Amino acid sequence: MPVGEAIFTQRAIRRLKPDPIDDADLEILLAAAARAPSGGNRQPWRFLVVRDQKLKDQLAEWYVDAYWARRRERGFSGPEAIPKDDSSGQAALHFSTNPENYARAPVLLFVIAEYKGADIAAACQNLMLAARALGIGSTITSIGGIHEADVHRLLGIPDGMDASCCIPIGWPEGKFGPAQRKPLREVAFLDHFGAAGPWSSD
């Protein structure tokens, strides 16, 4: 698949079939992630593929728990408090209201930062673009906060590392397609912040 098609049709996919991702596909995703650039080529990441169903079930419970703990901190008491026009919040309900939906992903793929603040986003993006190219759905989720220590203990992750980024991957039930983004003229400028560039309006 051309780079452009992958980039322009990437979107968060949460409705996943339980069908397995085979080893060869998984290796492509991991190899793509591991090729990402990093400052000083430090490659400050580790990848942990979780396929074991018991582990996934436990992680899914913690995911839902940690999600609502973060939401409550921001004043949202539960699903009914998420505004209808918060499309990201609404979409996240598929995972956050039902641990079975989360545990159903054939793979929970942790992208672990070697230390808090290490920049792992380029690795995540390579992984998700490679997934898109293979037709595999993904989205970044977070199991941090109140269950951080639990996750570390369950999976044997060393202290000091940050395992809060977890990417459920699987074959999509829905479709890929362009996601909603701000028009280019609102975010891209020429030679001075706020100055319009020669690009078209979108």
Add this chain to the structure above:
Amino acid sequence: MPVGEAIFTQRAIRRLKPDPIDDADLEILLAAAARAPSGGNRQPWRFLVVRDQKLKDQLAEWYVDAYWARRRERGFSGPEAIPKDDSSGQAALHFSTNPENYARAPVLLFVIAEYKGADIAAACQNLMLAARALGIGSTITSIGGIHEADVHRLLGIPDGMDASCCIPIGWPEGKFGPAQRKPLREVAFLDHFGAAGPWSSD
């Protein structure tokens, strides 16, 4: 260009021809960057394309200055103190020892974080993969630190935003090709941190 080829042949390109990047190519890079995923779809980025030579000359001086200020903080007095086996440090010398090499890039492209700590890395990676697909070279550099306020003033960047990420882009003098990375077995595990997965040794 297929996603896989772009990902597996992406590398930092610093030796750039001064030839211009045309508007259509630039728009593709910006549109690709602006498609990147972000938490809650907040898209916490702005893009500032600097083509004006006087601006670039000034920014290049500050880049070199800020680079060595950071290096001195870590105990490196100058170019001769960078270890010969520090391949990233050695490669960076092309920019860091000569502002003209930096200012020679036809475009200095700032990926500005809406606030300190906003995650802009997926946008940067989309931009650089789209560049790779078009044959355009790029690498992430930083003009932060001692010249942060100067950069903001020169380019009209609002207080509170973070403009430390600057990507010089241009047509490469050298070649693309695979970069050096750790073998997969050292960074990717199955079901427990440190446990080998079914992937081959590299």
